Amino acid sequence: MGLSIFITGMSEQGIRSVISNSPEETTQIAKGFAEILMPGDVVYLYGELGSGKTVFVKGICAALGVKDAVTSPSFVIATEYEGSVKIAHIDLYRLPSDQVRDLPIEEYLVENGIGLVEWADRLDRVERGIKIRLTILGHEKRRIEIEDLRN
Numbered sequence: 591m592g593l594s595i596f597i598t599g600m601s602e603q604g605i606r607s608v609i610s611n612s613p614e615e616t617t618q619i620a621k622g623f624a625e626i627l628m629p630g631d632v633v634y635l636y637g638e639l640g641s642g643k644t645v646f647v648k649g650i651c652a653a654l655g656v657k658d659a660v661t662s663p664s665f666v667i668a669t670e671y672e673g674s675v676k677i678a679h680i681d682l683y684r685l686p687s688d689q690v691r692d693l694p695i696e697e698y699l700v701e702n703g704i705g706l707v708e709w710a711d712r713l714d715r716v717e718r719g720i721k722i723r724l725t726i727l728g729h730e731k732r733r734i735e736i737e738d739l740r741n
Contacts, residue, residue: 604737604738605735605736605737606735606736606737607733607734607735607736608733608734608736609727609731609732609733609734610642610730610731610732610733610734611730611731612730613642613645613730616642616645616646616649616724616732616734617645617646617648617649617652618649619646619649619734620645620646620647620648620649620650620652620653621649621650621652621653622653623646623649623650623722623736624649624650624653624654625653627650627654627704627720629675629702629703629704630702630703631704631705631719631720631740632699632704632705632706632707632718632719632720633650633704633705633706633707633719633720633721633722634707634710634713634716634719634720634721634722635647635706635707635708635709635710635722635723635724636709636710636711636721636722636723636724637723637724637725637726638726640726641724641725641726641732642724642732642734643708643709643722643724644660644661644662644708646722646724646734647660647679647706647708648660650677650704650706651671651673651677651679651706654673654674654675654677654704655673655674656671656672656673656677657672657673658671658672660679662681662683662708667680667681667682667684667685667698668680668681668698670700675702675703675704676700676702676703676704677700677703677704677705677706678698678699678700678703678704678705678706679706679708680698680699680705680706680707680708681707681708681709682707682708682709682710682712682713683708683709685712705719716739717739718739718740719739719740720736720737720738720739720740721735721736721737721739722734722735722736723735723737
């Protein structure tokens, strides 16, 4: 199931948006999104607590063939998974902003793999990669915005 099935429109800023009505739909959207990922890509996930960032990460990992249980690495900062490519899952939730600024994020990324960074709003800036913003619209309803900054 391709990403294009889920995209409802693109804003003037090049942001694609889709509405998910459940965690299962969010997983399916993430699986479709994973089809556009290439080795070396970094995906930055934004959203408040409970917005579905880890659900989205689980969907990407499932689509990329990860067999291990994917959980939020909040207490270890980064977890590496094996799938069709290596995946580095980084979670910045537990780190204060001043510590994140000094954190060499690139050292946690895997060469020729995919990087997934939760709580990316704690980074000073993102110059290249794909931004995913999840917004809570209701009990299980989410807006998922995708902004591709790879070019």
